[in-house]
Amino acid sequence: MTFIAKPRLHHPTLHTNQVGYTRRDYEGRISTLCAGCGHDSISAAIIQACWDLNIEPHRVAKLSGIGCSSKTPDYFLGASHGFNTVHGRMPSVLTGANLANRELLYLGVSGDGDSASIGLGQFANAMRRGVRMAYIVENNGVYGLTKGQFSATADRGSKSKKGVVNSESPVDLVGIALQLGATYVARSFSGDKAQLVPLIKGAMEHGGAAFIDVISPCVTFNNHSGSTKSYDYVRQHNEAVSRIDFMEPGQEITTDYPPGALVEVEQHDGSLLRLRKLHTDYDPTDRYAAMSYMQTHAALGEILTGLLYIDPLATDLHTALNTTAQPLNTLNAAQLNPGQKALDKINAALR
Amino acid sequence: MKRIEAINDFVIKFANVNGSGSASANELFAKAVMRMGVPVSPRNIFPSNIQGMPTWYEARVCEKGYHGRRGGVDMMVAMNPQTWDADVAEVETGGYLFYDSTRPLPASKFRDDVHTIGVPLTDIANAAYSEPRQRQLFKNIIYVGALSVLLDVEAQVFETLFAEQYKGKERLLESNVQALHLGRNYVKEHLQAPLGIRVQRADNVGDQIFTDGNSAAGLGLVYGGATVAAWYPITPSTSVPEAFQKYCSKFRVDPATGQHKFAIVQAEDELASIGMVVGAGWNGARAFTATSGPGVSLMTEFIGLAYFAEIPVTIINVQRGGPSTGMPTRTQQSDLLSCAYASHGDTKHVLLFPQDPHECFTHSAAALDLAERLQTPIFVMSDLDIGMNQRLCKPFVWDDAQAYDRGKIMTAEELEAGKPFGRYRDVDGDGIPWRTLPGTHPSKGAFFTRGTSRNPQAMYSEAGPDYIYNMERLLRKFITAATLVPQPVFRPAQQPTRLGVIYYGSTSPAMREALDVLERNGVYVDAMRLCAFPFPDSVSEFIAAHDKVFVAEQNRDGQMRTLLINELEINPAKLVRVLHYDGTPITARFIIRTIHDSVAKELV
Ligand SMILES: Cc1ncc(C[n+]2csc(CCOP(=O)(O)OP(=O)(O)O)c2C)c(N)n1
Ligand code: SF4
Numbered sequence: 001m002t003f004i005a006k007p008r009l010h011h012p013t014l015h016t017n018q019v020g021y022t023r024r025d026y027e028g029r030i031s032t033l034c035a036g037c038g039h040d041s042i043s044a045a046i047i048q049a050c051w052d053l054n055i056e057p058h059r060v061a062k063l064s065g066i067g068c069s070s071k072t073p074d075y076f077l078g079a080s081h082g083f084n085t086v087h088g089r090m091p092s093v094l095t096g097a098n099l100a101n102r103e104l105l106y107l108g109v110s111g112d113g114d115s116a117s118i119g120l121g122q123f124a125n126a127m128r129r130g131v132r133m134a135y136i137v138e139n140n141g142v143y144g145l146t147k148g149q150f151s152a153t154a155d156r157g158s159k160s161k162k163g164v165v166n167s168e169s170p171v172d173l174v175g176i177a178l179q180l181g182a183t184y185v186a187r188s189f190s191g192d193k194a195q196l197v198p199l200i201k202g203a204m205e206h207g208g209a210a211f212i213d214v215i216s217p218c219v220t221f222n223n224h225s226g227s228t229k230s231y232d233y234v235r236q237h238n239e240a241v242s243r244i245d246f247m248e249p250g251q252e253i254t255t256d257y258p259p260g261a262l263v264e265v266e267q268h269d270g271s272l273l274r275l276r277k278l279h280t281d282y283d284p285t286d287r288y289a290a291m292s293y294m295q296t297h298a299a300l301g302e303i304l305t306g307l308l309y310i311d312p313l314a315t316d317l318h319t320a321l322n323t324t325a326q327p328l329n330t331l332n333a334a335q336l337n338p339g340q341k342a343l344d345k346i347n348a349a350l351r
Numbered sequence: 352m353k354r355i356e357a358i359n360d361f362v363i364k365f366a367n368v369n370g371s372g373s374a375s376a377n378e379l380f381a382k383a384v385m386r387m388g389v390p391v392s393p394r395n396i397f398p399s400n401i402q403g404m405p406t407w408y409e410a411r412v413c414e415k416g417y418h419g420r421r422g423g424v425d426m427m428v429a430m431n432p433q434t435w436d437a438d439v440a441e442v443e444t445g446g447y448l449f450y451d452s453t454r455p456l457p458a459s460k461f462r463d464d465v466h467t468i469g470v471p472l473t474d475i476a477n478a479a480y481s482e483p484r485q486r487q488l489f490k491n492i493i494y495v496g497a498l499s500v501l502l503d504v505e506a507q508v509f510e511t512l513f514a515e516q517y518k519g520k521e522r523l524l525e526s527n528v529q530a531l532h533l534g535r536n537y538v539k540e541h542l543q544a545p546l547g548i549r550v551q552r553a554d555n556v557g558d559q560i561f562t563d564g565n566s567a568a569g570l571g572l573v574y575g576g577a578t579v580a581a582w583y584p585i586t587p588s589t590s591v592p593e594a595f596q597k598y599c600s601k602f603r604v605d606p607a608t609g610q611h612k613f614a615i616v617q618a619e620d621e622l623a624s625i626g627m628v629v630g631a632g633w634n635g636a637r638a639f640t641a642t643s644g645p646g647v648s649l650m651t652e653f654i655g656l657a658y659f660a661e662i663p664v665t666i667i668n669v670q671r672g673g674p675s676t677g678m679p680t681r682t683q684q685s686d687l688l689s690c691a692y693a694s695h696g697d698t699k700h701v702l703l704f705p706q707d708p709h710e711c712f713t714h715s716a717a718a719l720d721l722a723e724r725l726q727t728p729i730f731v732m733s734d735l736d737i738g739m740n741q742r743l744c745k746p747f748v749w750d751d752a753q754a755y756d757r758g759k760i761m762t763a764e765e766l767e768a769g770k771p772f773g774r775y776r777d778v779d780g781d782g783i784p785w786r787t788l789p790g791t792h793p794s795k796g797a798f799f800t801r802g803t804s805r806n807p808q809a810m811y812s813e814a815g816p817d818y819i820y821n822m823e824r825l826l827r828k829f830i831t832a833a834t835l836v837p838q839p840v841f842r843p844a845q846q847p848t849r850l851g852v853i854y855y856g857s858t859s860p861a862m863r864e865a866l867d868v869l870e871r872n873g874v875y876v877d878a879m880r881l882c883a884f885p886f887p888d889s890v891s892e893f894i895a896a897h898d899k900v901f902v903a904e905q906n907r908d909g910q911m912r913t914l915l916i917n918e919l920e921i922n923p924a925k926l927v928r929v930l931h932y933d934g935t936p937i938t939a940r941f942i943i944r945t946i947h948d949s950v951a952k953e954l955v
Contacts, residue, residue, distance in 0.1 A: 058797060061634070061789045074799055074811075081789035083633060084801035085626070086652050092581075092623040096630025096638060097789070099579045099614040104634075104790050122626070125619040317616075324610040328578040329635035329788065331612055333755050336576045338602040340749045346570065347746040350560035 018054040026051045028078040032071065036250030036268075038190035038216030039069050039138045043076045045193055046107070046136075049200035050077065060105045061097055065090040065119060067111035068145045069138035069216070077107075088119025091126035091135070095317070098131050101327040102318050105204060106133035113143040116152035116171040123173065127209050128180040132316035134203035135211045137173055138190070140218040148221035158271070161221050172298070174308065177211040178291050183314030184210035185290070186307045189265065189275055190217065191254035199307060208314030215275075215303065217267050219250030262302060278306030285310060353445040354466055356547040359389045359414035361425040363502075363548075366438040368431050369397065369406045376491035377408040378741070379512060380498060384412055385561055385743070386508045388553040392418035392860070394740045394936065399586070399680045405434045414555055418707070418742055419861025422938040425548050428494060435460065447546055449498065451490075468542060470497045475533050489530040496534025503545040505552075506535060560708075560746045564737035565641075567708035568667050568715040569594025570747065572639055573602060575716030576755045577665070579638035580615045581627035583646065586679050587735040588669035591641035592617075621649040625664070629653055632663040633800060635760070635788040637719045639665035644673045644686050647693065654728050655694025656802045658825070661775075661784065663722035663729075663758070666690075667715060670734040672934045681934025682735035684856055685906035690730045691884055691914055697822065701832050702730045702884040706859035707737060709744035710882075717837065723758040725832050726786060734905075736857040736936040759785040766795040774798040774809035775821060782827030829885055836883035839890060842866070844875035850950070851897035852929075853890075855881040855911060857936065858903050864939035865946070874950055876901070884914060891919045894926070899953075901946055903929035905937050 014022040026047040031040050050060065057079040064070035066087035073082040085093045094108045108126075115123040115137050126135065141154040148161045152171040159165055177185045184206040188196045196214065203210035250268055257263040260279035264272045276297060284290065290309040297304045324331075355361070365380075367373035374395075381393045389412055396407040411421050426447040429438045442448055444464045450456075452469025461467050476490040499509060509531050517524035538544055568591050572580070582592040596615055603612040618624035624640045631638035642650065647668055657664045670686045672678030692698055701721060703714040711733055718729040759779075761772055766787070772795065775784050784807075787796035798809035806812040807820065844850075844866075854862045859880055866878055879893045894900050894915070902912040909928040916923050929945045931937040 056793060058790055058793050063630070079794055079797050081787075081797050082799040083630075084799065084803070085629070086656055086802060089622055089626045089653065092618065092626025093630035093633070095616070095623075096579060096581065096627030096632070096636075097634040098630070099616070099627070100631040100634035100636030100638070101788075101790065121619055122623055125623060129616070318614075321614050321616075322609065322611050323614050324605060324608070324612050328612070328614060329631075331576075331578060333576060333753070336578065336603065336612060337574055337749070337751075338598075339751050342602060343574075343747045343749050347558075347560050350562045350746075351556075351558075 017051055019056050021051070021057065023047065023051050025079065026057055026077055028073070028075040031075045033068055034220050034250065036219040036252045037068065038140065038218070038253065039072050040075070041190040041193070041252055041254070042136065042138050042196070042214055042216060043072045045196040045200055047076045048193070048197045049204060052197070053201055053204060055105060055204065059103075060107055062107045062109065063090050063094045063097065064109040065111065065114035066145070067114045067143070068218075069111035070109060070114055072138070073107070073109050088114050088117065089122055090114070091119065091122040091131070094133055095126060095129065095131045098133065098317070099323070100329040102132075102323065103327050106131070107204070108133050108135040110135070110137050111144070111151070112137055112139040112141060112153040112173070113151040116173055120152070120171065124176055124180055127177050127182040127211065130181065130183065130208045130314070130316050130320065132206075132208055132318070133210065134200065134206070135209065136200070136203075137211075137213050138216040139173070139213050140216050140221075142218050142221045144218050144221060173211070174213050174294060175291065178287060178294070178309055181209075182211045182309075183208035183311040184307075185309040186212045187215070187303065187305050188212060189215045189255060189273070189305055191252060191265070192256060192305070193254070194256055195277065195305060202307065202310070206310070206314065208311070208316045215273065217253050219268050259306075274302045275305050276302045278304060278308070282306070284308060285312070352464065352466070354547040355425050355443060355445040355447070357425070358549055358551050359412060359553060361548040362409060362411050362421050362423060363426040363428065364410075364424045364438075364441070365408040365428040366431045366434050367406050367408065368433070369400065369404045371430075371491070372488045373406075373430065373491050374408070376495050377410070379492075379509070380495050381410045381741070382512055382561065383499065383504050383508045384410070384550055385556055386512065387504060387550050388556050389414055389550055390416040390418070390555055390743050392740075392742055394420060394736070396935070397680050399678070405431050412550065414553055416555055416743070417860060417864040417939065419864050420936040420938045422940045426546075428498070430494070439465070447548065449494070449501070466546070468501065470494065470534070470537055470542075472497075475537060479530070479533055489526070492527055492530035493534035496531035497538045498534075499531070500535050500538040500544045501542070501546050503549040503551065506531065556743065558746055559743040561741050561743050562708045563590070563739055563741045564705065564708045564711035564733050565590040565669065565739060566594040567711040567747070568641070568731065568733060568738070570598050571712035571715030572665075572719065573598045574712070574749055575637065575719035577637045577639050577719055578613050579627065579631035579636045580613070580640070581618045581624040581638070582640050583618050583621050583624045583642070585643045585646050587671055587739045588641040588643045588646070588667065590739065591667050591669065621646040622653070625650040625653040625666070628664050629657050629662050632657070632722065633789075637663070637665070637723065637755070639667060639719070641667040641669065643669050643671050644689070645676065647686060647689060651694045654700065655696060655698055657728045658694065658698045658700065659696075659802055660800050661726040661786070662800075663726055665715075665718045665722050665729050665731070667731045667733060669738040670732065678934045680735070682857065682936055683905050683932055683934065684732070684734055684858070685910065685932070686732065687906070687910035687914060690732065699829050699885070700728050700730060701725065701836060702732050703837065704732050704855040704882055705737065706856055706880065707742055707744045709747065711737060712747050714837065720756040721832075721835060724756050724835060725783060725828060726758060727828070727832075732856060734857050759783055761785045761787050761791070761796060763792045766792045772796050773807045775805060775824070776807040777824045777827065781831040782824045782829070783831060784824070833885040833887045836885070838887055839882055839893070840880040841889070841893070842878040842880070844877050845870055846875045848875040848877055849898040850874075850876045851893060851900040852876050852878045852903060852946070853881060853893070853900055853911070853915070854878070854903040858905060861937050861939045861942055862903060865942035868939060868943050869946060874946065876946065881911070886915070886918060890915070891921070894919070894921055898925070899927055900925055901927045901929045901949070903937070903942055905931050907932045
């Protein structure tokens with residue numbers, strides 16, 4: 001949590017991009033997430049990507065579900081309209097918004113609880129529908145906002161903060177996206193900005209359904225093995241005053257590693273993530289090869305990162321529905337209403 | 352033996368096997384009566400099943416134009432051996448039983464007090480056609496032909512109908528005419544006709560149209576400017592989006608480019624369909640979904656979001672028998688409370704109550720205007736009876752000069768000119784705030800929409816005063832809504848009376864008839880037809896002006912009565928329940944009996 005208010009005025013020397021905006025123009029309100037939360041790093045990457053792409057902030061519509069991750073759209077692109085919908089059902093709202101106005105860029109932000117549990121159906125159907133959007137799941141394997149329950153992406157055998165062992169198999173959102181026809185599928189790590197920013201840029205520019213699964217460590221609910229003592233200590237001493245939980249500030253986990261390499265990243269709870277970055281000569285245009293490659297590495301305990309699959313010629317739901325180029329939300333009565341003359345004919349046919 | 356004698360005033364019921372092609376033959380019969388200038392109101396009665404199971408088509412022929420279900424059957428066309436016994440039992444004493452006499456039936460299968468008319472339909476069809484499917488389909492036309500002579504409907508009327516239907520398909524036209532005459536000739540040669548019940552040319556149809564509420568609603572949504580539809584199949588609402596699709600394909604395809612000025616998505620479930628409507632409404636498109644009770648149950652979380660975040664949403668709810676899966680193919684008005692207060696927390700939603708297909712059209716179009724005007728969900732509370740049955744009603748009209756009421760949308764120009772914007776501020780005192788659409792302006796007017804509490808500037812806030820301000824403003828908006836929705840229709844009795852009756856929606860035609868009959872019997876009742884919730888002041892005034900007010904509706908718990916008591920703080924003892932909820936449409940007979948009994952009790 002940052003408690004310093006951001007200055008409103010821009011420094012005159014701040015660098016502007018081609019559309020005349022400074023980086024500051026892509027920021028949002030101050031984050032209320034735990035310090036060190038991977039989700040904040042993803043927000044920073046989104047800011048960077050939109051700035052680099054010279055996107056006018058107000059041309060982006062940012063939508064999310066419910067969860068810590070889903071709160072983040074408030075923390076970037078302050079000049080964009082945002083919509084924090086209901087738990088797990090962002091994809092449908094985004095779909096409707098996209099149908100109403102095809103000219104905006106749609107950014108969907110969700111959590112692993114949001115997308116892999118309550119919202120799995122909506123996630124899957126948005127992928128197969130080919131809604132043009134960049135759909136980012138900030139995947140921490142737990143329910144952050146409701147304080148540490150397993151999410152459906154948690155690995156079998158992993159332990160919750162309360163010591164419960166997860167006996168269920170994880171949902172692999174990337175596998176589902178690949179299988180159901182998403183035309184841009186990537187996986188990354190919140191702390192690997194060098195990889196994440198270009199992936200977000202690619203997703204924003206993609207012509208169909210783009211999905212990025214971003215592994216995003218939760219400082220608060222996977223830091224139990226090393227730091228429970230102080231956490232419990234503070235909470236015990238805090239109880240008399242209020243029942244508000246104390247969130248111990250953590251350190252953002254970052255990494256940087258070359259293409260083709262395997263890196264082991266230590267999580268807040270001491271567990272290791274084994275990330276393997278796709279090699280530069282990996283061909284991401286073969287959907288079936290991507291699925292098998294991903295699964296082969298999963299069997300080795302490795303998580304592949306990078307752009308797994310892309311259909312560069314992808315089209316979207318509007319193409320499938322053959323909708324007009326003019327956004328539907330701008331059509332007026334003269335364009336939409338057949339008028340009394342047509343009604344006269346209908347009336348006559350009904351007698 | 353007594354025989355029922357009635358010209359232009361009888362009920363005929365067709366008992367068929369689902370999938371036998373009888374539906375179009377029965378509709379043909381109804382249309383022919385209508386073309387004779389005699390009003391007809393048919394009803395499909397179909398249990399929740401598919402091929403091979405029983406279905407009925409009950410048509411009320413009524414020169415006076417009462418479209419409500421009358422009750423009782425004067426003539427049964429018994430074409431389904433499976434339901435024979437029950438069908439025969441349903442005929443009124445002195446009535447008529449029409450059946451296929453190809454195979455002889457024992458005397459025990461008939462009734463002494465009912466006139467039996469046998470026509471060897473299968474024999475006739477088999478002699479004339481060789482293909483099994485043709486034999487089946489034309490058997491239906493043959494019975495329509497036979498009935499036309501028995502009931503005195505002119506052959507010419509059918510021939511004209513066939514000519515319209517099979518324009519350009521001469522072979523089909525000829526074969527249908529031939530089948531019709533096979534039936535007609537048999538009756539002329541072998542039976543006595545016409546019967547005691549019959550049709551006589553009249554002039555009581557006028558310029559009325561004959562259509563069903565769901566098609567009319569689909570058309571109304573096209574006229575009202577809906578561009579996004581998201582839906583999930585459920586009986587009895589499915590034909591609403593289907594009609595919307597049909598009319599959009601006809602009227603909304605750009606002739607130059609072939610591109611569509613609409614988007615229709617069959618969603619994966621009701622959660623997604625309402626979600627899409629919320630997203631489209633948020634982004635400034637007129638959007639709707641159509642569903643029925645179970646769908647509304649699934650949608651409630653989103654409905655609460657739309658209420659609280661103030662997003663225009665139109666929901667066509669074609670009600671059926673609940674709770675749960677209830678009676679999916681039967682009619683009820685039992686979703687009132689679940690819609691009026693849908694979702695958790697304090698919510699109130701606008702409901703519109705169309706009474707016939709004409710109002711399904713007008714109310715569906717109006718709902719889109721109201722949704723944007725009020726920035727809230729609007730329910731059109733249709734039901735299976737109006738939605739899926741064809742009814743005579745006023746023709747559709749549209750004022751071509753009318754623009755859509757987009758409500759309070761602040762434009763880039765207004766923002767640029769310095770017009771102050773606060774998403775949830777009540778600047779006009781009507782409770783309705785201004786909104787901006789995504790993408791409007793590079794630096795002004797953007798806000799964050801959320802289901803959590805916020806201050807008038809749309810910033811997240813759990814401060815008590817901010818929450819109260821918002822909740823009170825939503826109430827103010829609801830009061831404004833009462834002035835914008837269709838107003839109640841008052842029908843005074845011919846003599847001053849202390850009795851009143853309140854009703855709504857598909858109960859209306861039966862009520863119209865009941866009031867006439869009661870009046871003829873010296874029971875005077877002032878009537879008020881509710882067209883919408885929230886209730887305008889005229890409703891409390893109506894109740895206050897009477898000692899006793901009957902509330903007639905088609906559900907077990909008197910949901911409208913509850914709503915009136917709850918919203919208007921009325922003494923419950925004043926409101927008398929008239930409740931019909933067995934899944935069949937309410938009848939005038941039922942209303943008359945219930946009101947009579949209640950009044951009689953008062954007198955002793
Ligand atoms: C219908 C419904 N059920 C439950 C909740 C409670 N809830 C809020 S956030 C959340 C989980 C969020 O987890 P995730 O999507 O993984 O996001 P994170 O907080 O971990 O970023 C839950 C269960 C809710 N808001 N709505
Ligand atoms: S609880 Fe976890 S996911 Fe939520 S803000 Fe804190 S660190 Fe991030």
